[in-house]
Amino acid sequence: MKRYEKFADEIAELIRSGVLKVGEKVPSVRHASRTYGVSPSTVFQAYYLLEDRGLIQARARSGYFVREHAKRPLPEPEISPRLSETTDVDVSELVFSVLASLRDPTTVPFGSAFPSPELFPLQRLARSMAQTVREMPAREVVAEMTSGHPDLRRQIALRYSVSGVLPPMDELVITTGAMEALNLCLQVVTEPGDLVAIEAPAFYATLQVLERLKLRAVEIPVHPRDGIDLDVLTSSLASLPIKACWFMSSLQNPLGASMDDNRKRSLYDLLQRHQVPLIEDDVYAELYFTREPPKPVKSHDRDGLVMHCGSFSKSLAPGYRIGWVAGGRYAEQISRLKLMTTISPSVPAQAAIADYLQHGGYDRHLRRLRHALERQQGEMLASAARHFPASTRVSRPSGGYFLWFEFPQAVDSLQLLQMALAQGISLAPGPIFSATRRFGHCARLNHGHPWDARSEQAMATLGRMIQSFCA
Numbered sequence: 001m002k003r004y005e006k007f008a009d010e011i012a013e014l015i016r017s018g019v020l021k022v023g024e025k026v027p028s029v030r031h032a033s034r035t036y037g038v039s040p041s042t043v044f045q046a047y048y049l050l051e052d053r054g055l056i057q058a059r060a061r062s063g064y065f066v067r068e069h070a071k072r073p074l075p076e077p078e079i080s081p082r083l084s085e086t087t088d089v090d091v092s093e094l095v096f097s098v099l100a101s102l103r104d105p106t107t108v109p110f111g112s113a114f115p116s117p118e119l120f121p122l123q124r125l126a127r128s129m130a131q132t133v134r135e136m137p138a139r140e141v142v143a144e145m146t147s148g149h150p151d152l153r154r155q156i157a158l159r160y161s162v163s164g165v166l167p168p169m170d171e172l173v174i175t176t177g178a179m180e181a182l183n184l185c186l187q188v189v190t191e192p193g194d195l196v197a198i199e200a201p202a203f204y205a206t207l208q209v210l211e212r213l214k215l216r217a218v219e220i221p222v223h224p225r226d227g228i229d230l231d232v233l234t235s236s237l238a239s240l241p242i243k244a245c246w247f248m249s250s251l252q253n254p255l256g257a258s259m260d261d262n263r264k265r266s267l268y269d270l271l272q273r274h275q276v277p278l279i280e281d282d283v284y285a286e287l288y289f290t291r292e293p294p295k296p297v298k299s300h301d302r303d304g305l306v307m308h309c310g311s312f313s314k315s316l317a318p319g320y321r322i323g324w325v326a327g328g329r330y331a332e333q334i335s336r337l338k339l340m341t342t343i344s345p346s347v348p349a350q351a352a353i354a355d356y357l358q359h360g361g362y363d364r365h366l367r368r369l370r371h372a373l374e375r376q377q378g379e380m381l382a383s384a385a386r387h388f389p390a391s392t393r394v395s396r397p398s399g400g401y402f403l404w405f406e407f408p409q410a411v412d413s414l415q416l417l418q419m420a421l422a423q424g425i426s427l428a429p430g431p432i433f434s435a436t437r438r439f440g441h442c443a444r445l446n447h448g449h450p451w452d453a454r455s456e457q458a459m460a461t462l463g464r465m466i467q468s469f470c471a
């Protein structure tokens with residue numbers, strides 16, 4: 001990372017932590033240069049970068065100021081109710097019908113699960129694919145269908161070491177996207193009828209997997225900023241025979257919540273006391289806006305209780321379908337189950353990603369991607385404050401590309417979806433994120449696409465629709 005990028009990150013952290021407040025002047029170039037011991041041109045370059053990330057703006061003859069993302073910032077969502085009853089899961093029909101309605105590529109994609117393809121380095125990745133396939137030894141294409149391509153496992157292990165986790169290479173199993181990894185992990189540690197602790201709200205595919213495997217859910221509330229409610233989890237573990245937990249400890253989908261490191265350690269200690277395995281879904285790990293990458297719960301794992309699942313779908317190329325799991329004490333069972341079901345993900349796709357990670361400039365791409373997502377988050381927050389009712393609540397995640405909106409209670413988000421689709425706008429309605437179809441007045445909106453006049457207009461249209469429920 002260049003000096004000006006590091007300096008920009010330091011100022012961004014001051015803004016994010018509230019030391020520098022919205023509307024406040026950031027240190028002048030001369031002052032910053034003297035105080036931080038960097039050259040004026042480094043400060044200038046850093047401020048241009050922060051301007052580009054949407055965090056500060058220049059005012060004529062006055063210097064740079066922390067940008068007012070929203071003239072009237074909307075408050076954060078409330079904690080979801082204290083729930084931990086057990087329930088069968090039956091949401092697949094609803095999820096499939098909503099997902100089918102989101103497929104039209106001409107709609108404004110607020111309901112999409114992916115960022116814009118424009119933000120991925122697909123051309124560069126295609127070069128890696130062409131070259132590796134051309135040079136691939138025949139033996140590799142035919143015989144390397146085991147736990148994963150060795151180069152890719154090495155590259156993934158290297159990335160882990162940056163976040164303070166050092167899983168042995170033989171713990172790493174490469175899978176067809178994180179979705180396969182998550183499915184395998186759950187199958188290894190449960191039998192039909194078992195209880196699994198999940199988040200409320202949760203990623204809708206989690207619910208579908210539980211439904212398919214005939215598992216029962218214990219919904220644990222998630223605080224929009226701090227993540228899993230550890231008190232509710234503690235009492236649930238004490239009173240119910242929970243066999244596994246499936247949680248996202250960083251950039252939770254759909255709330256965007258991230259637990260801090262102390263809470264992650266407490267979560268681990270709690271699970272360790274009960275010897276309940278954790279399936280840690282960490283697919284948004286690379287999309288953080290903070291200076292330091294968030295560490296996973298896996299970084300506290302002393303005895304292989306955590307199965308940490310990752311993916312390149314959110315940060316590089318969803319269609320290559322490459323994910324993985326660092327499976328801890330369950331790695332061997334996971335690997336065997338994979339051999340019995342899908343054998344191996346595509347070897348050329350694994351080799352291409354391995355080559356790209358080594359030579360393609362992944363870190364540079366990730367920095368650009370994070371900056372674009374952060375800028376677009378600011379645009380959507382500001383637009384929501386302009387167009388949505390003042391009683392709307394919205395999350396403020398420190399990464400990723402989703403915002404979670406809590407509209408006034410009168411809003412029915414499934415009905416809102418139908419109204420929005422008729423106007424060419426999609427959204428992800430709250431009930432698809434709940435085993436018990438809660439969150440009827442909530443929705444997840446995606447800001448992973450470049451912001452333009454059409455996005456702004458779509459927010460204004462949604463705002464009018466939301467108002468119509470309250471009239």
Ligand SMILES: Cc1ncc(COP(=O)(O)O)c(C=O)c1O
Pocket residue numbers: 113176177178179180203248253281283310311312313318322323
């Ligand atoms: C929270 C979460 N976990 C897992 C996945 C699946 O990832 P993959 O595409 O690697 O299978 C997604 C994708 O939408 C997701 O949002």
